[in-house]
Amino acid sequence: MNTNNMRYFLSFILVVCSGVLLHAQTTKRITGTVLDGSNKAPLVGVTISLRDTANAITATDGNGNFSVTVPVSTTALYFSNIGFKTKSASVRGKNMLEVYMEASNDAMQGVVVQGFQKRAKSTATGSTVSLSGEDIQNVPVSNFTELLQGRVAGVNVQNTTGMPGARTSMTFRGMTSGSISGSGNDAFLTPTSPLFVIDGVPVDINSGYEYGFDQSGPGMSPLSMIPPEDIETIDFLKSGGATALYGSRGTYGVVLVTTKRGKTKVPIIRYSGKFYINAVPKLKPVIGGQLERELRIRQIMENDSSLYSGRDKIDMAPGLSDYLNPYYNNSTDWQSIFYGPTFNMSHNIQASGGDQKFNYKVNAGYSKDQGIIKNTGFTRYALSMNTDYRPSERFNLATSFSASMGEQQKGNGNGVSQTGVASAVSASSLLPRPSFFGGNATALGNFSTRNENKSSNLLGNVQLRYEFIKGFTLSDNFSYTYSAGRETNFTPSLINNNTATAYAYDDKKQELNNRVMLALNKEYGRHLINAYVFNEVTSRTFYPKAIMHYGSPNDQYEGPLGYDPATGLWGIVDNYTPGYRIMGNGGNVTYNYDGRYILDLTYRLDGTSSNGPNQPFIKNPSISGRWNFYREKFLESASWLSDGAIRADWAKNITPQGSIFDANGKYLFTGRFNNNPTIGLDWEFIPNPNLLPITAQKYNAGLELGFLQNRFNLTLETYYEQKDNELYDYAIADHNAFSKKKTNALSSVNYGYEFSVGIMPFPRTSKVTWNINFNGSINRNVVTHLPDDARLILKYDTDNKQDIVYRLGRSNLSYILYHYRGVFQSDDEVPVDPATGKPYRAQTDKGTYYFGAGDPYWTDLDGNYIIDGNDRVIAGSAATKVFGGIQSMLRYEGWALNINMSYLYGRDILNNALAQRLQSYSNPFALQKDASLIPISDIDFWSPEKADARYPNPYNYLYNGIYSPFRFDQTLFMEDGSYFKINTISLTYMLPKSLISRFNMTTFQLFGTINNVHTFSNYSGPDPELVTDLGKDRSDGYPNRRSYTLGLNIQF
């Protein structure tokens, strides 16, 4: 290098450096404190930014202090924090600030997530609701989705099981599936839970439940693996516009869960502990001992064909006649053996800290939730951490990692049902308590089976962002999930017909997601343009294996040697879906004019491996817009209007369905030929190369209003969502080699209205802060297309005969039932066929039964005097019509009282539990199963003395089997399932700072919570919520328990 060049180079360096120095001189340093306006407590983690919509430049530390370097020209700083109103403070000529923030319940303020980006709520074009993690902190639950009930308009959460760690039913805007699998009480809807994205990692929560309630594997919901204490925000992306960028899996809505992050320079340590009691709800009363025996004997004597026949049958049933035998001389309360209160605790500790350049968080949680049924429970160990590294404004690396392990004891049932317990509890009280010499093998099985269920999850996520030219940003989001589930179960031979059974299940699931994105951010005066293109890849594998051994040599030896190889089973689980690949390419343009007019356009192309090869890619466009009319000039005078916007969007989304086999066919092991194993085609389903994913088209419109500094605000929304191409198994003509074909045939529409209202009755300056939120949704669900252009299709239920009917123009969960008109008070009331003289009758393969006094009268729709399937009418529906919730948050100095309520209206429930209860009288000889006699004296049933009754005669056991008076599919058991529920009441007390500061604590909070407080309902069953998605109340369900909690939150 010659000197000349050297000189130029040095002068260049000098110029650059002086530029930097010059730049440095134009900044100033501002320090200050941010305090809560209501109680003057320091606020932690308040983000500070230069503009309303810009990125945060710093955040307050554990004592509410901040320090920030800003350009000299800066006039104001903006402070925002979730749960508080955004505040701007002038910094002109100031270096010290004291900022008081006002709490707000306004749904209007704050940030929401739309697509892949966080943006100010006032620029969101889609329908998004954000919920603070604070709202769900003080209630101990295994699965935080339980606590979302009634909080967000349009999101229907039903706690259909009380099993710790199991899944709740969650639907967005009534979006349910039309495909039903299984039969009887076990019939279930294909799960249609929204897509959950936890810290940028999509989590499939429907998995493990593809097989219905009798799910294979440990049966834990992946959401149970997240400690609720670690949740910062939950965003609900409802409309098509909001989920447009999750187009390949967004049909059923998207829920984004963000865990806490480090925000304070001074590291803070937060501990929260909960100690709670799970209480048993009221159980059904049962007739026991001598009373039970006498009732059975009386029933037989009074209702058998003759006195001698009845006596003979009693003599032949030792359980009834041999009452001196100690084996039958008992009065066992089976329910008390299984149900009992449990004491539980959960602990969570979190350390976080850092500044804008580097921050971190580590969270460790332990929780043990023992169910109220013996041998059930859920234990969670969770460890998670995240870091955010930002050496310069232009470069950003964020990582998060979480590992969790769940252990579940399922007892003798599974997530939803406790069939084992139910069947054991239904044993006669005459049998002795469980022992190896006892008569109730199922009961014993619940205690003596060795059962272990473990599920472990690893979630990792790396987000990289680099702004290589001003305005152009390249970013990549990579995540990987690994989860493994294992179940082992050993049933000793003593209780299993002298054959021990060992079952082992093992699965592994891996999912890899990568999204690379190029974004452009340009501002020309009042015009703001934001655009990006991206490529997204998802790859998922799933591999479940199971092995089952019969006949181990003894009950201590579980194999693998010594079992009976001829009866052993092993292999992959039936009908498993091997995983899938999804690839999406797309782009988005957002145009924002002066914060008044915002337009969003998105287009993406999605390919999934389960699409037919002829239809590899689906186009998913969306368009959405927003008009913030309160910023218009003509409204400047309207000071009472603090917020007002209209938004509308349209989008197309897909969700993959079925498996790669449906489109491409399947090869199987087809036996041996010439002593060689052979592989051949599976002839059940013909491959359908034109198979499409579920496609949804969604329209959404909303109106947002805020009055009087947002003390009152209102959001109204309406939507219309059309879902097409749902799979239907279509039988093809029997001269084909294949027997069925999967086709895209079912369509349905959901439309409805949502509102949410937030009210602050007291002015912001008041010492008492009271926020009330109401929300509600009205949803209608309509079938719009059926296979073969049919108008009506019945989905048969072989067990309970509770068929589901699909009829165009009706809800897709309609019932078809016998219309119950009452009881025949006397024989003369029975209608007689004028032509043949035969009375009204039931004809089955078990014989013909002519109705008489005390028998049910169902409408004979076709007038042939025979009650059969043609006489059923379409009545009622399991679809929820109106639902919502009410929240009240009352705060006075250190005290806070939070109440959360929810309601549901217009859902019909089939009370199978009551039907079963009455059916248990149909066999007075049964002792083992369905034999517990529940007192029915509270039920108005027919007897010769009381002819004018609501329910038919339950004692006619000789003929009950033919005409089934308590059949499940009748309007007698259809009840209104509306309810109003007080979900939680939580009282919190924050100790004054003066008291705790000597212990170096910054916060010490004590709280007491009651969960599942009370449900008001006209429903005659125990709990109108404890029903399946198909509206059936089952008596073998896991009851929802009430819990009483004492807890504390400490922050150092």
Added chain:
Amino acid sequence: MKMNFYIAVFIVLVSAGISGCQKKYLPTDRDAFDLGSSFSTTVYHPVLGRTTLFTDNFKDISSSKPLNFRMLNLRAFDGSAAPELLKPFPTLVWIKKYTGLETSLAEIEAKRKTEDHPLFEIRQHSGEFIMWSSARSSILRPMPDSGYVFDVEVSNNGGRKIIEGLKLQPYRERDYEPNNADLITGNVTNDVVHPLSVSNIIGDSSGIALTAQDVEISFHQASFTGSSLTFKFLDDQNRLIDPAKFNLTDWAKLVHGFNMQKTGTYVKYDVAYPIPLVELPTAYTNSTGTLAHLDFGYERLGFGGVRQVSGLLFDFSIFAKGDWEIVIAFTKETPRFDND
């Protein structure tokens, strides 16, 4: 203030606008009608003189119930009008449940009444056809005539369909069963029928057991106006046997009849027709209730003083009202009633 008013109106209009126009393109909730539904039986052969109900004759899978049925264009096979099928005739219909426990004819008759009905009807919602017992061959054209043709309209508020060319070809009356008359022509070559079973009846002279073929049973309608049933027994010389010889027979419960007259030559009951009245199992019928059941029996001392129980079973039905006689003739050999 005026401004505020306009703003309020504007907000109301917008919210009304976004909540409207949603139902427009949804399918209406009306009944489904399955165009593939049809009658599984298209030719109907009732036997005249008895009420016949054709059931299970309409197949439909996916229509909303109930369906409405209407008979159209009832005509003779050659296309000429058939007013005889449309004209109402008095016929007996049931109004109350027959139990088999009634204790008088009046009690039975109180459970029936006379109504006017066209001879051939379709049930409005089930599509079942009824041929009433008042239809006689004197009014209608029985086989071997080709009979009648008619169409049926099936509908609900989701659609309708006309099923054409259903045929009605009635058989001539067969007033009792079992019956040897030819189904189509009604010709009788041998009107004698045999019992269901004969057990342990020994010929008086030969000592050889009689079979069912050795006993001949015939039905005689003595008058059309009465309402009685008489049983007579003949020996191989065509002499009347004293019914009392069938000493194990439960005469009071033999048929559902009243005012039993038991003489040395016959047993007579006042009965209601048809027999059996209703196809229901009762003490007087076979196990399915389709036919009346007769059980005649006697006992005697056999060789060596052993008790011998003998019996004769016969199931039958009679459709026409009148004074009927059932004659049981032991044509081959008179049974042995005396002790050995």
